[in-house]
Each structure stands twice: as structure tokens, then as C-alpha cells.
Amino acid sequence: xxxxxxxxxxxxxxxxxxxxxxxxxxxxxxxxxxxxxxxxxxxxxxxxxxxxxxxxxxxxxxxxxxxxxxxxxxxxxxxxxxxxxxxxxxxxxxxxxxxxxxxxxxxxxxxxxxxxxxxxxxxxxxxxxxxxxxxxxxxxxxxxxxxxxxxxxxxxxxxxxxxxxxxxxxxxxxxxxxxxxxxxxxxxxxxxxxxxxxxxxxxxxxxxxxxxxxxxxxxxxxxxxxxxxxxxxxxxxxxxxxxxxxxxxx
Amino acid sequence: xxxxxxxxxxxxxxxxxxxxxxxxxxxxxxxxxxxxxxxxxxxxxxxxxxxxxxxxxxxxxxxxxxxxxxxxxxxxxxxxxxxxxxxxxxxxxxxxxxxxxxxxxxxxxxxxxxxxxxxxxxxxxxxxxxxxxxxxxxxxxxxxxxxxxxxxxxxxxxxxxxxxxxxxxxxxxxxxxxxxxxxxxxxxxxxxxxxxxxxxxxxxxxxxxxxxxxxxxxxxxxxxxxxxxxxxxxxxxxxxxxxxxxxxxxxxxxxxxxxxxxxxxxxxxxxxxxxxxxxxxxxxxxxxxxxxxxxxxxxxxxxxxxxxxxxxxxxxxxxxxxxxxxxxxx
Amino acid sequence: xxxxxxxxxxxxxxxxxxxxxxxxxxxxxxxxxxxxxxxxxxxxxxxxxxxxxxxxxxxxxxxxxxxxxxxxxxxxxxxxxxxxxxxxxxxxxxxxxxxxxxxxxxxxxxxxxxxxxxxxxxxxxxxxxxxxxxxxxxxxxxxxxxxxxxxxxxxxxxxxxxxxxxxxxxxxxxxxxxxxxxxxxxxxxxxxxxxxxxxxxxxxxxxxxxxxxxxxxxxxxxxxxxxxxxxxxxxxxxxxxxxxxxxxxxxxxxxxxxxxxxxxxxxxxxxxxxxxxxxxxxxxxxxxxxxxxxxxxxxx
Numbered sequence: 034x035x036x037x038x039x040x041x042x043x044x045x046x047x048x049x050x051x052x053x054x055x056x057x058x059x060x061x062x063x064x065x066x067x068x069x070x071x072x073x074x075x076x077x078x079x080x081x082x083x084x085x086x087x088x089x090x091x092x093x094x095x096x097x098x099x100x101x102x103x104x105x106x107x108x109x110x111x112x113x114x115x116x117x118x119x120x121x122x123x124x125x126x127x128x129x130x131x132x133x134x135x136x137x138x139x140x141x142x143x144x145x146x147x148x149x150x151x152x153x154x155x156x157x158x159x160x161x162x163x164x165x166x167x168x169x170x171x172x173x174x175x176x177x178x179x180x181x182x183x184x185x186x187x188x189x190x191x192x193x194x195x196x197x198x199x200x201x202x203x204x205x206x207x208x209x210x211x212x213x214x215x216x217x218x219x220x221x222x223x224x225x226x227x228x229x230x231x232x233x234x235x236x237x238x239x240x241x242x243x244x245x246x247x248x249x250x251x252x253x254x255x256x257x258x259x260x261x262x263x264x265x266x267x268x269x270x271x272x273x274x275x276x277x278x279x280x281x282x283x
Numbered sequence: 284x285x286x287x288x289x290x291x292x293x294x295x296x297x298x299x300x301x302x303x304x305x306x307x308x309x310x311x312x313x314x315x316x317x318x319x320x321x322x323x324x325x326x327x328x329x330x331x332x333x334x335x336x337x338x339x340x341x342x343x344x345x346x347x348x349x350x351x352x353x354x355x356x357x358x359x360x361x362x363x364x365x366x367x368x369x370x371x372x373x374x375x376x377x378x379x380x381x382x383x384x385x386x387x388x389x390x391x392x393x394x395x396x397x398x399x400x401x402x403x404x405x406x407x408x409x410x411x412x413x414x415x416x417x418x419x420x421x422x423x424x425x426x427x428x429x430x431x432x433x434x435x436x437x438x439x440x441x442x443x444x445x446x447x448x449x450x451x452x453x454x455x456x457x458x459x460x461x462x463x464x465x466x467x468x469x470x471x472x473x474x475x476x477x478x479x480x481x482x483x484x485x486x487x488x489x490x491x492x493x494x495x496x497x498x499x500x501x502x503x504x505x506x507x508x509x510x511x512x513x514x515x516x517x518x519x520x521x522x523x524x525x526x527x528x529x530x531x532x533x534x535x536x537x538x539x540x541x542x543x544x545x546x547x548x549x550x551x552x553x554x555x556x557x558x559x560x561x562x563x564x565x566x567x568x569x570x571x572x573x574x575x576x577x578x579x580x581x582x583x584x585x586x587x588x589x590x591x592x593x594x595x596x597x598x599x600x601x602x603x604x605x606x607x608x609x610x611x612x613x
Numbered sequence: 614x615x616x617x618x619x620x621x622x623x624x625x626x627x628x629x630x631x632x633x634x635x636x637x638x639x640x641x642x643x644x645x646x647x648x649x650x651x652x653x654x655x656x657x658x659x660x661x662x663x664x665x666x667x668x669x670x671x672x673x674x675x676x677x678x679x680x681x682x683x684x685x686x687x688x689x690x691x692x693x694x695x696x697x698x699x700x701x702x703x704x705x706x707x708x709x710x711x712x713x714x715x716x717x718x719x720x721x722x723x724x725x726x727x728x729x730x731x732x733x734x735x736x737x738x739x740x741x742x743x744x745x746x747x748x749x750x751x752x753x754x755x756x757x758x759x760x761x762x763x764x765x766x767x768x769x770x771x772x773x774x775x776x777x778x779x780x781x782x783x784x785x786x787x788x789x790x791x792x793x794x795x796x797x798x799x800x801x802x803x804x805x806x807x808x809x810x811x812x813x814x815x816x817x818x819x820x821x822x823x824x825x826x827x828x829x830x831x832x833x834x835x836x837x838x839x840x841x842x843x844x845x846x847x848x849x850x851x852x853x854x855x856x857x858x859x860x861x862x863x864x865x866x867x868x869x870x871x872x873x874x875x876x877x878x879x880x881x882x883x884x885x886x887x888x889x890x891x892x893x894x895x896x897x898x899x900x901x902x903x904x905x906x907x908x909x910x911x912x913x
Contacts, residue, residue: 092801116807124802132610132798133791141791145807188806318718320648320725373900380646381900383721384851387648388893391848399886511844515729518722564736571730578723579709609860611641611797612908613784 040104041065042227043089043120043196048098050088057096058084060251066196066229066244068103071222073242073259074231077272081251082231083125086198090122091115103195117145121189125200128185131174135165135184138173142188158187161220179210186217196227203234215241239263247271292428294544295537299435300497302536303442305520307363307489309532310446312521314455315482316462317371318383322490322517324390327397327509328366329359329491330498331404334413337499341412345403352414352499356438359495360488367487371480378609390514397506409505413498431500438496439533442489446529449485458482512567516543519574525583543570618877620762624835626873627773628654630866631828632846633853634780635821641797641860642817643711645720649702650825650850651843652731653695657826658833658842659735661691665746672747677764679749680834688830692823699822700815702727728844735840743837746830769831776827777866780820784862789816797860848892849876856899858909867907871895 043066051058058081066072074082087093089100091112100108102120110118130138139158143151159166162183173184182202189197199218203211211234219241222228232238239245239259247255247268254271262268304326311317319325333355340347370389374382397404404410415421417430449455461468461475469475498504516539524535546569550562632654639647664687665672671683706727710720753761784790795803796813804810825843832842853872857864876891899906 090805092805112801112804113807113809116805122805124805127799127802130795130798130802130806132612133794137791137794140788141795141808142806144788144792192807316716316718318721320721373897377900377904379718380721381855381904383648383718384646384848384855385893385896385900388848388852388896392890392893395887395890399884512729515725518725522722561737561740564733567733568730568737571726571728571733574726575706575723575730578719578726579706582715582719609637609641609644609797609909611638611784611794612858612861612864613781613790613794 040101042068042070042103043229044101045089046099046101048085048088048100049096050084050093050098051096052084052093054094054096058093058251059088061098062248062251062253064246064253064256066227068195069222069225069227071218071228071241071243071259072230072246073238073244074229074246074248075235075238076248076254078233080248082248083200084251085248086122086200086229086231090120090198092122116142116192116194119193119195121192121194121197123185123189123197123199123202125202125204129173129176129181129188132172134170134172135176136169138184138188139191142191145192154191154193158191161190162187162217178206179213182206182210182214183217186214186221190221190226194226196229197221198229198231200231201233202230203232203237211237235268236263289424289428292432294540296428296432296435296500297497298537298540299432299439299533300493300500301517301520301540302533303435303439303493303496304490304517305524305532305536306439306442306446306529307486307493308517308521309486309529310449310489311367311483311486313528313532314450314458314462315479316379317479317483317486318379319367319386319483319486320383320511320514321370321386321388321390321393323509323511323513324386324393325363325367325487325490326494326497326513327390327393327504327506329363329494330504330509331397331410332362332491333359333495334410334498334504335403337414338410338412341405341410344401344405344410352416355499356492356495359491363491363494364484364488367490368480368484371483375476375480375483387511390509390511394506394509397509404506407506409503409508411503413502413504415499415502435496435500438492442492443529443533446485446489450529454478454481515571515574516540519570522574522577615881616759617761618881619874620756620760620766621880622874622877623770623870624762624766624873625876626870627770628828628831628869629846629849629853629873630869631773631776631824631831632843632850633857633865633869634777634862635825636850636854637857637859637862637865638793638817638821640854642793642814643707643720645717645724646851648721648724648847649728649731650724650821651845651847652728652735653699653822653825653843654829654832654846655735655838655840655843656698656731657691657695657822657829658838659739659829659840660694660826661687661830662744662746662833662838664690674747674749678768679747679751679763679765684746684830684834688827691830692826695826695829696819696822699818702731703814703818728847732840732844739840741840743839745837746834765834769835772827772831773866776824777862780824780862783820789813793817845889848889848896849873852892852896852899855904856895856906858906861906861908864906864908 045062045064048059048062049057062085076082084093088095091110095109099106102118105118107115107118107120133141139155143155146154164180165184165187176184202214206214215237218228230238230242239262242259245257245259245262246253249271304322308319308322311319335346336348336350336358337352337355338346339349370385374385398407416434417427420427420430457468457478461478465475520535520539521532523539524531546566550559550566554562632650636647636650665683668683672681675681706723707720710723751763751765753763755761784793792808792813793816795806795808796810800810829843849872853868854865856871857868872892872895875895876888879891880888
């Protein structure tokens with residue numbers, strides 16, 4: 034293992050964040066995510082999962098703490114620079130440009146790549162998602178929910194990111210499509226890309242993820258392997274807010 | 284000394300008539316966030332309606348009704364209310380800046396009508412012989428000035444008491460709630476459009492009333508009195524005073540009118556006759572810059588507003604969630 | 614009825630359309646109605662005039678036209694300077710309101726104040742006396758069907774067509790065009806996709822200002838230059854942008870041509886003194902009958 038690979042893909046130290054300066058929603062999170070890991074961030078409604086990842090992605094103000102991406106400090110970097118640094122974020126809703134065609138969506142995102150690599154990366158995305166390659170000039174607004182999620186993932190993956198963060202990709206999809214989306218994410222992860230997933234759909238998320246983090250009230254209450262957690266009786270307690278019952282803490 | 288008091292009374296009467304207009308604008312903007320860029324149009328409508336109803340017969344134009352002044356004022360208010368209700372009805376369900384554009388167009392059109400409908404308005408020469416209150420005392424300028432000042436102040440006080448009463452009533456609370464967070468107010472079962480339309484009509488009525496009071500005090504009106512510059516002056520008054528606060532609107536009116544009159548007289552004395560027009564433009568530049576500076580540096584105005592609704596609400600929430608409209612299409 | 618109104622209307626409509634593209638672009642990206650946009654038209658005309666007046670040569674008429682080669686150079690310089698002016702005003706004024714998340718309407722008021730200041734500044738420097746690029750007289754050529762137009766007028770129609778096609782290609786075929794459309798639809802997602810939103814905003818101001826300057830130079834060449842020239846076009850600009858469907862560039866130019874034609878028709882049938890009311894009538898009808906405009910999509 035080289036030195037660069039030795040540093041975690043994404044590391045967060047004592048992160049405090051929220052929309053209003055005096056109302057932190059993320060209340061001090063420390064986390065380290067290894068290269069190539071597949072992390073599911075779980076937790077009850079209002080735990081701060083979404084705010085946590087949005088703060089990392091530069092969409093919610095960070096009040097205190099530090100974020101590093103593959104050893105490089107990225108705290109407070111503007112969202113459009115974070116993509117260039119290697120952090121791709123896929124929002125929960127409205128994660129594609131409906132008024133642009135599929136091809137335009139990909140070309141837009143390819144803008145952050147060096148000029149010589151753009152068409153090569155777009156072609157690679159079409160190889161990975163043949164469904165999209167079949168209709169490049171279709172306006173993205175005309176796509177089905179599953180295809181939209183595919184395009185959103187392709188958009189993020191196109192820039193060869195170190196880490197992809199997805200905010201509830203399964204929201205609003207049918208169970209069959211949820212399966213497809215998660216299968217796609219597993220394929221992407223198999224390519225060596227670190228994936229961080231915020232999910233309400235606990236069972237489906239634990240089915241694909243390697244590591245699980247459980248948040249409650251803006252803090253991490255549990256961290257461990259995803260395998261077996263779904264059957265762990267402590268999981269229900271964490272969701273109900275019995276923090277003390279949490280096991281190994283991050 | 285008598286001269287000074289006479290001028291003071293004259294100045295204050297004009298300033299207080301502007302204050303009536305500014306309070307009207309405050310009912311619209313300060314209470315509901317409805318943006319009217321056609322203030323001059325409503326003021327002109329009030330002035331012309333009242334003038335037509337009260338003037339003696341004049342050759343070549345409609346009129347000669349010679350009705351009492353108070354009838355003219357009431358009619359002015361009603362005309363202002365009807366027109367603002369109509370314009371509001373047209374745009375209230377659309378984006379907030381459509382109302383701004385429409386009222387702007389309305390003011391342009393009113394000015395054009397005043398200029399071109401000679402058989403009603405007297406055209407570019409305007410209308411004279413508008414009956415002045417207390418005309419019997421006109422021989423004694425001192426007494427005349429003070430009586431008129433008293434009357435204008437009384438009208439303003441009445442307008443102020445009415446709108447203060449309305450603001451404090453459940454009606455006013457609903458209006459503020461709508462302004463702070465329309466979605467929440469609507470979800471509580473309030474018909475937001477209806478309330479805002481009513482407020483817009485009340486504001487329009489006050490502007491027209493202010494216009495009528497002004498017209499009768501001066502005794503003469505012409506289309507060039509109602510340029511977009513007037514709209515801008517009234518906005519400056521409201522912003523200086525701090526929107527949402529009727530007392531602020533009144534203080535702002537007196538303050539801005541004082542600055543306006545003082546700077547005009549400085550230009551009048553300092554600049555040679557040939558450069559007066561230039562000086563007047565510079566005056567507008569400075570006031571325009573000052574308005575922007577106040578918006579940037581002291582957005583709540585000099586007096587500010589008493590916050591009634593939680594400070595965590597509002598901010599940009601006043602804009603309804605219709606953001607998708609108007610996406611760029613090549 | 615005399616068909617000449619078609620030529621007059623298309624020419625006035627070209628200027629309105631070029632201005633309306635700027636209004637619609639600013640609206641699509643920044644989401645507010647900019648009342649100062651008309652001033653860019655007047656500033657563009659005066660800036661070009663300043664260049665023409667400062668250079669003592671280059672205004673000997675070329676061929677059938679009334680101006681020399683210095684005018685196109687002055688027009689390009691004015692377009693760049695007006696674009697710069699628009700960026701400057703955004704930096705001084707609107708950027709701060711965006712940063713603190715002010716309500717749209719605060720921006721509209723500020724643009725109203727900026728409009729007055731900009732216009733009066735022109736009046737202060739150049740006085741309100743009308744001025745002209747050239748004193749050359751032009752004879753209108755018969756076009757057939759009883760229509761007549763001067764060579765200058767025909768050239769300006771051609772220039773408008775070229776500018777509109779250029780803007781269309783910019784928006785559909787270039788990276789910055791895609792970025793502008795992306796920011797218009799969803800600024801947050803655009804940032805996540807790596808788009809530098811501030812750069813897009815600067816581009817939009819520059820483009821809107823430059824097109825307005827183009828309209829101003831045309832108006833100066835075909836009509837006259839006065840401080841109020843842009844302000845008087847403001848209502849037609851808004852009417853055109855809303856008629857065409859706010860956010861739609863083809864809609865803006867189509868709306869501009871329609872407003873121009875209606876104005877010319879009104880001049881012929883009702884009288885020139887009512888021309889300025891046409892914009893208001895069209896605006897009222899559109900808001901009443903089809904608020905989303907001809908090419909606009911209804912709110913979802």
C-alpha cells in the first residue's frame with residue numbers, strides 16, 4: 034500500500050454544522066472512511082444524516098471541525114471546487130438537469146475534467162449505463178425514476194471522484210428499482226470508488242454496504258460492520274434514541 | 284419671521300401629503316410585501332378624479348361639477364381602491380415581480396392618459412382652479428397656511444389611526460403572517476390572495492387620497508407632476524423610515540422631502556441658471572445612490588420595524604416555491 | 614391601412630427583442646426583474662457616441678449607409694464597456710443581496726434605484742438634449758408592396774438576426790451556454806456539478822449588457838440618442854419578455870417583434886401619442902390570458 038492510499042478517503046474531525054450559526058444540527062462528528070469502503074449512514078428522522086453529508090459537500094455551513102479528502106484539507110471549500118478535488122455528491126431529489134438532454138447533463142459535468150479526457154469519460158459512462166447510451170438526446174426530464182438515478186450516478190462517477198456521497202438514492206423508487214440502484218452502486222464500488230450512502234431504507238442499505246454508521250441527534254452512536262447489524266437488536270434501540278445501548282463508538 | 288413660519292407650513296403641508304402616500308405604500312409593501320412601482324399612477328388618479336369633480340366649468344374639457352372638496356377626496360380614494368384592486372387581481376397569483384412590472388406599466392399609462400385625454404384632463408397644460416380648502420382666508424397667507432397644514436395633518440392622523448387600527452386587528456396579524464411565511468399562513472386556512480388584495484386596495488386608496496389632498500393644496504396639476512421620479516421619492520421615504528412601521532413612513536416622508544427641498548434650493552442658489560437642469564439630475568443620482576446604500580447598509584431603515592412574528596421565519600421564505608417557472612430555454 | 618407599419622414594427626421590434634433577451638437571461642439566472650436594464654441601452658448608445666466623438670475620423674459614410682467604419686468599432690467597444698458596467702453594478706449591489714439571501718423584491722427596488730441613478734448620471738453628463746451619431750440623411754428604398762426601408766434599417770435587421778442566432782448557438786452549443794441553462798434550472802445542483810456559478814452570473818450580465826448596448830447603438834443610429842431612450846423602452850422590454858415566456862430566448866425576440874409590430878400598428882391607427890401604452894395593454898392581456906407567455910412552460 035502506498036502512502037497516499039494509506040490516508041483515509043474521507044476523514045471528518047469534530048465537525049459542527051447547521052444552517053443557522055446558533056443552531057448546530059451536526060454536533061461534533063469524528064469519522065474516518067477508508068479507501069474503497071462502502072459506508073451506509075443510518076439513523077432516525079432528524080438525526081442530522083443529510084445535514085452531515087451536505088456539510089461535507091459544501092452545501093451547509095461548517096461552524097467548527099475539519100474535513101480531509103485523501104489527506105487533503107477541504108473544509109469550507111466551495112461546492113464547485115469540491116468536485117474538482119474529487120468529492121462527488123448526489124442530492125436526494127432534483128439530482129439531474131431536467132431541461133438538459135442526457136448528453137448535455139454528462140457534458141456539463143465533464144467540464145471539470147481536463148479537455149483531453151472528457152469524451153473518453155463520457156464514453157465510459159455510456160458503456161457502464163447502456164440504458165443512457167440508447168437515447169443521448171432525450172431531455173433528462175423525460176426519464177423514469179430509475180433512469181434518472183442512473184444518470185445522477187453517472188454524472189457523479191464521470192469525474193473519477195475519490196468519494197461519491199449519495200443522499201437517499203432509493204427515495205421515491207419502487208422496491209425493484211431500489212434493488213437496481215443498489216446493484217449499480219455495488220458495481221461502482223467494485224471499481225474501487227469509495228461510496229457513502231445516506232439511507233432510510235435500512236435493510237437495503239445494509240445489504241450492500243460494508244460499514245454502517247448510525248447517527249442520532251447530530252452524533253455518531255454506533256459504527257461497525259454492516260453485516261449482521263440488521264439482525265442486531267441494538268439497532269432498533271439506536272433508532273429509538275437509547276444512545277447508551279450503542280456498542281463500539283467511532 | 285412670518286415668512287419663515289409661512290414657508291415652514293407650506294413645506295410641512297407638502298411633506299405630510301407625501302406622508303399619506305407613504306403610509307399607503309407601507310400598507311402595501313410593509314404589511315404584505317406587495318411591490319408597487321406605480322405609486323405616481325395612483326397619486327395622479329386621485330388628483331385628477333378629485334380635480335374633475337370639484338373644479339368649476341372649464342372650456343374644452345369635462346367638468347364643471349363643482350362638488351364639495353370632501354366629495355372629491357372620497358371619490359379619489361374609491362378610484363384608487365378600485366384600480367389597485369383590479370391590478371392586484373390580475374397579478375396576485377403570479378410571481379411577485381409581475382405585480383411590480385404591471386404597476387410600472389400602469390403608471391406610464393396613467394401619465395400618458397393625463398397627457399393625451401385633453402377633453403378629460405386638460406392635456407399637457409393640466410388643470411387649474413382646483414378649489415383650495417379655506418380659500419376664504421387666502422388673503423391672510425399666514426392663517427391660510429396654518430389652516431391647511433392643520434387639515435393635512437388631520438387627514439394624515441386619521442389615515443394613520445385607521446391603518447394602525449387595521450394593523451393591530453386580526454386582519455393585520457394575518458397580513459404579517461402571510462408576508463413572513465405565506466405557505467404556513469395558507470396551511471392555517473387563510474386565503475392569502477384575498478387578504479393581500481384587500482391590503483393592496485387600502486394602500487391604493489390612501490395614495491390616491493394623498494394625491495387629491497396635494498392637488499387641492501397647490502390648486503394646479505399637470506401630467507409632469509406624476510413622473511416615475513415621484514414613485515421613487517415615495518419609495519425612498521418608506522425605505523429611510525423603515526418599512527412595516529407607519530410612524531417610520533411618516534418620519535421618512537418629512538425627512539426625505541426636507542433633504543429633497545434643501546438640495547433643490549442649494550442647487551437653485553449655487554448653480555448658474557444654465558446649469559440648473561444638470562444640477563437637478565445630479566440630485567437624483569445622489570438620492571438614487573443613497574437609496575441603494577440604505578438598502579445595503581441599513582435594510583431595516585432608520586426606525587426599523589417592530590418584529591411581531593418569530594425571527595426564524597421569513598427571510599427568503601416570502602418567495603413562494605414557484606422557482607421552476609422561467610427556466611432558461613434557448 | 615398602410616403596410617409600412619410592418620417594416621417600422623420589425624425595426625422597433627428588433628431593438629426591443631435584443632433588450633428583452635437581456636431581461637429574460639437575467640431573470641432566468643438571477644430570478645428578478647431588473648428595472649435598470651433599460652439604462653444599459655442608453656449607456657451603450659452614449660458610450661458608442663463618446664467613442665465616435667473622441668476619434669476625429671472614420672465616420673465618412675460607407676456605400677449606401679449613413680456611417681463610417683468607426684461606428685461598428687465604437688459599437689463593439691460600447692458592448693464590452695456596457696457588459697463591464699453591468700458586472701460592476703452586480704458586484705456593487707446585487708451580489709451583496711444574494712449573499713445575505715434578501716427577498717427578490719429588495720433586488721427589484723435596488724434595481725429601480727440604480728436605474729434612476731444611472732439615467733440621471735447620463736442626463737448630468739450629456740444633458741437631456743437629443744444627439745445623433747451622424748447627420749447624414751438617408752433615402753428609403755422601395756422594397757415592393759409599397760414598403761420602404763433605408764439601407765441602415767435593413768442592415769440593422771440583419772445584425773439583429775445574426776446576434777439572435779449567435780446567442781442561440783452560444784446557449785445550445787457551448788459549455789458556458791450549458792452552464793447557464795444548468796444554473797437557471799437548479800443553481801445548487803449546478804455547483805455540485807462543478808459549475809462556477811459566479812462566473813456564469815458574470816457572463817449573463819456581460820451578455821445582457823452587450824446586447825442592450827447593441828440595441829442602444831441601433832436606436833441611436835435609426836432614431837436618436839437621449840438619456841430616457843432606455844427607460845422609455847423598459848415597459849416594451851418587460852412586455853416582450855413576458856409575452857414570449859420569461860426565460861425563453863426565442864420567446865424574447867418573438868415577443869419583441871410582436872410588441873414592435875403592435876406599437877407600429879397603434880401609431881398608424883390610434884395615434885403616435887398612445888404608443889407607450891401598447892406595452893401595458895399587451896402585458897395586461899398576456900397576464901390575463903396566458904401568464905406563462907407564448908413559448909413559456911406553465912408553472913408546475
